Amino acid sequence: MTYTVSLPDEGLPAGAAVRFCLNGLAEENRVGEVQDPSGRASVTLDRGHLTFNRGEAHTIHAIYTDPAAPTEWQGSVTTTVTQRELAWDISQLSASRAENGTMDPPAVYGMLEISGVFPEDEVFLRYDGLSAPQFSDAMPRREELTLIVQQGRLTGDEADNYRLPQHPPVVTGEIKPVAMQPVEHPQDGENDYALQIETGVSTVPEALKDHGALNTPDKIQEAMKAQVSSEPQTETEQYVVYDVTLMVSPDGGETWEAADEGNFPAEGLTVVLPYPQGTAADTHFFTVAHMFTKELNGRRPGEIEMPPVTRTADGIRFVVTGLSPIAVGWTEVISSSGASSGGSDRNPQEESYLLWSEVANQVRAAAAGETVTADARGEDRMPFFVMEALGGVQDVTLYVQWDGEEEIVLTSSSALRPEAGRIYYRLSDLAALTPTVQPQPSVS
Known part of the structure; x- marks a missing residue:
C-alpha cells in the first residue's frame, strides 16, 4: 500500500521535511526515511507493516516540518487489514482401506497443505492429526469424506494475516475389493491357508511409515510401477498392484487371521494371480515385483525382488519369500507377422x-x-x-x-x-x- 501527500512544487523553505509514522507520532513509529518534499512525498507499506489487528484500523500519519515555523502540519489516513482466507491443498492425501465387511473409517495418509500464501510470506500449517469418518456402506466403493483436522493452526512471521479455510477438507475415500484364494502350505496340514488378495494398496505397513519415499499407498504403488516398467521385457505403462496377505484358519475356515513369520513356508510361497483383464498366457509377457515390508532373509523393508514368472492356465505363477505389495506388469507379445501395438522388433x-x-x-x-x-x-x-x-x-x-x-x-x-x-x-x-x-x- 502506498500513501502519497502532495506539496507545492516551489516556495518550500530550506530544511523542510516530511516523515511518515504508523499508529503513532513518536520516532519509533516512523516508517521509511525522512523525505525532502518536492511536489510530493510517499511511503509504501507492505504486509510486514500492515498486519491483521483484530479488526482495528491502522493510521498512517504524514508530518510536515518547517524549521522556520513553530508548529507541524499533519495529515492522516486509516486502513483496516482483513485476514486472507487460505485454501486446503489435498493433493498429497489419500484415505483408503481394504474391504472387511464393515463401514469402518479408512486411514488417512500423506500431508495436508495450504495454498494461497503470498510467496514472500512465511506461513505454515500445523496440526496434531487427521482422521476420516466411516463410510456409508461396507461394499467396495469410492466416497467423498470430510476430514477432521485436529488442532489445525497457522504459524510463521506473517501467520496473523491469514486464516484457515472456513470449511474442513474433503477427500475421496476408497474401500478396495478383496478376494480370498485357497493355498496349500507344504509343511502344515492341520490348518487351512488362503491368500487375501487386495486390488491396489490401501495400507502402509508399519515398517514403511517412517520411510519418506514409501509412507503412503500411492508412493508404494508408484515405486512398484517404476520397478516393473524398468524391466526390458515389460517397458510399459500397463500394470496392476496387489496387496497380498497370507491368512490362516485353525477352525476349517470359520475364522481367519493374518499368518505370522512362523507360518510362512521356509522355501517360499507359490502365488497364482489371475491374468489382468485383456491379457493371456500366450499373448503377453509378464514381470512380477514383490516389495519386502519386514526384515526377512537378509532383505530390508522397501527392497524389491523380481521372482521368475510362469504362465499357467490358471494365471501368473511365481514363488515369493514374503508377501504384501506385489506388482504385475505386462506387454503384448509380437505376432509372427510382426504386427502388434508393441512394435515389430523382437528380441x-x-x-x-x-x-x-x-x-x-x-x-x-x-x-x-x-x-x-x-x-x-x-x-x-x-x-x-x-x-x-x-x-x-x-x-x-x-x-x-x-x-x-x-x-x-x-x-x-x-x-x-x-x-x-x-x-x-x-x-x-x-x-x-x-x-x-x-x-x-x-x-x-
Missing part, C-alpha cells in the same frame, strides 16, 4: 517365447492320436507351459527337434506333473526321458 527372448507359445497352442488343438513337431534348434530349454499343455490333452505326441543327436519325444501320458516354481525344462534333461518309440514317419 531373442520374445522370439523364443513366441516359438513355444505356438507349440503349446498346437498341442492344445491336437486331437487324440495326432502329433506335433517343434523345430527348437538353437533352443536349450522348453517353458513349463508347453509341458502343461501336453499333460492337458489325451494321446498326443510332441516331437522336439533340437541340437542334440536324437529327437526328443514327449507323450501326453508321460508329461511331467506341475512343480511349484518350475519355469523351464532343459532340453538335455528331457532327452533323457524320451521313451523308446518308433521314429516319426516321414511324409513324402
